[in-house]
Amino acid sequence: MRKTGWLRHHVLALVSAACVSLGGLAVAQGPDIAAVESEVSVGLFSGQTIVRVFGSTATPEVPIRLQLTGPDREVKFTRSVRRLGVKVAETISGSPTTIPSIRAELSSADIPLHQEGDELEQALIREGVVIIMPNAIKMEPTGLFFAEIPLPASAPVGDYKIEIFQEGALRDVAKIKLAEESFAIRQRGFVALVSRGAADYAFLYGLICVLVAVAAGWITERVFRNRR
Amino acid sequence: MSMYLPIAEMATNPFVIIFFGALVGAMSGLFGVGGGFLMAPILFFLGIPPSIAVSTEATQICAASVSGSLAHFRRGNLDIKMGGLLVAGGLIGSTIGVFTFKWLITLGSVDLVIQLFYVVFLGGVGGLMFLESLQAMLRRRAGKKVNHKRRHGFMHGLPFRTKFPRSKLYISAILPVTVGFGVGFLSAIMGVGGGFIMVPAMIYLLGMPTLVVVGTSLFTIIFVTANNTLQHAWFNGTVDLVLAGLLLLGGVIGAQIGVRLSGRFNAEQLRILLALIVLAVCFKILTDLLIGGPAVQFSFGGGAGHA
The missing domain is CATH 1.20.5 (Single alpha-helices involved in coiled-coils or other helix-helix interfaces)
Incomplete structure (x- = not known):
């Protein structure tokens, strides 16, 4: 029935803020996708939002990584250039025009999660738009794993996606997507x-x-x- | 504790905003100025997007002007005819300002332009204020009387001359409309009431008696900032009602403190102190423009970011 080992993922996006509903669990062939719906709402006195992700894998020895992406937004990357002594922001040509408004990368081992020396990436990490957390997924020997992703209180409203990848067995093989989940941040009340x-x-x-x-x-x- | 600002789409500490609102409010009570030109830069320094800081400030200044002007109106310290012409020019200027602002947002250079405006105006006004109060103080020390001569320049000879009985003036209507226009434009771009420009302009340019200047200036500012609030909310979506509420609360607290403190200081020393604060804020914005800051930066588009 299954090609590459028995994998079963049960990914729940639990959020500390409020309103958590858990959907069912689906078992499919190959990379497994569990269907979970959850909604996060932002009220007047909301602070930081913590997204909790649970899951399980049949191969705990293989490191996994998790990527959380927020809704896409238009972006403009600029470089400070001096014009008549005053710093002027100049658009960096060839830079992306749309990126996820927030992105978190987590791993269960010391896997390099971002390219060193990438100026744009460094700027995003500095401002908290990209959150890099190596070794932040706790993997039990039984294959159960757990991760907490802190989202800033300014995390924009919209649809969020959580993807879980397994490191390829071979170096050249691209990472394999194991599961995908989504949740939404909505504003509530006033x-x-x-x-x-x-x-x-x-x-x-x-x-x-x-x-x-x-x-x-x-x-x-x-x-x-x-x-x- | 943090509080979510729906339009700025960010969380902030409400007590920090209230504290600075109160601090600026107290200075307003002390110095008799609106304080918008200090509050907007503080909001920039706190990380509020400049476009939202400037628009939301209009709401606070409108409230502060209503509250500050009622006593002047009751005492009759208002030249309604002059005020009406200032408001007429002010509404045109502020509307053009709001649309210039919108245009600058689409160009992506609204932050830089706001900061440059601040450097020029704070530097100029702060410098002049400092020199003038220093001279006045020195003259008083020397025992000389300070005499204000009314200038009668070419602009008083412009057409559409009309009588302003309350101000005892017979000048061209073009003058107050032009002053109002400039103030309205600056008000929309910089998030200030414009009192710091209008009051000197009314005294030295129009030659109005000081008694009616403050009331008439506040009268004008109410309408100009109300127009700014409405149009920024309508066309730019940059007025944050929650932020405005926090600023109002701080301002109310601060104004009471300021009024209580005001009797304890010498007026000339206060003017020098205000000039120094204005120059310090100017210097801070200027250094931010000239040095420091990371080389690569980014900004998310979509204006105020409606989800």
């Missing part, structure tokens, strides 16, 4: 209201902002007038 309102009813939202400002100023003056 945050969702403001952000949707601002996007869909921009004029009304602007009007409300003006009214809030005028009301706040007027109330302040009323409250503190007698004390001045």
Whole structure:
């Protein structure tokens, strides 16, 4: 039934923030994909989000790596160039125009996870858009593994994908994808209201902002007038 | 604790924002200036995207101006005719400013332009303010009287001359409209009320009596910043209501502290202190522009980033 050993992955994306629902578990031929749905929501007082991933593999001796990718976004890479003594950002030609808004790379062993010396990659790591965590997947001898991925509180809303790869047996063989999972970060409550309102009813939202400002100023003056 | 800013799409520590809002609010109470030109750079330094900092500041300044102007209106320290012409010019200037801002966002150079504007204006105004207060202080030490001469330049001879009974002036209507236009434009681009430009312009350029200057200036700023808030929210999607709320809260606390402190300081020393703060902020932005910072940087597109 299965070509390369018996692999079974059960990947759950559990998130500390709130609202976690777990889907079923599917067993398929070859690289296995488990279907899990989970939704993360961001409220007004949300802090860092921790995504927890559980799974199992039949071959614990083979190192695995995990890649989490956030929704794609347009990006512009720039290099600081001096023009008349002032630093000016100049677009780097040939740099990617769309990248995942956030990317985390984890591994169960000391596998090099990124190319050394890549300026663009270094810039992304410095700003926390790319999170590199070697040895962050805890692999049990039984084949069960567990990883925690800390996402910054500013992780953008949208659909996220978690992919798990096994290192190729041979060096030249590309990594084999074992499982893929997805979850979504959604805004909830007041945050969702403001952000949707601002996007869909921009004029009304602007009007409300003006009214809030005028009301706040007027109330302040009323409250503190007698004390001045 | 962190709080999520829906439009900036980032988490921030609300107490840090409230603290700086209060600090700037206290300075406003002390110095009698809006403080937008200090708050916006602080927000840049805190990592708020400049486009969102500038737009959201408009909301805070609008509230602060409403609160600060009511007492002046009650006392009648307002030249409504002059204010109306300033507002007319201001609305045109601020609308053009908002669209220039939008254009700069699409070019990707809005941050640089905002920072350059800050360096030029803070440097110029801070420098002038410092020199003038220093001279005034020295003259007072020498026992001489400070005399302000009203200049009567060529611009007072422009057409459309009209009477401003409250200010006891007979000048061209083009002047206040032009001043309003400039202030409105700067206000939209820099996230300031523009009082630091408008007040000197009203005194030295228009020759208005100081009694009505502050009330009329605040009157103008209310309308200009309300227009900025509306249009930035409408066309640029850069007004963050949660950030505005935090700034308002800080500003309210700070203004009360500032008013209580204000009686304890000498006015001239305060002006020199303000000039030094303005020059320090200018210097910080300038050094950020000239040195430091990593060579390779990146910025995500999509304007304010609606998901």
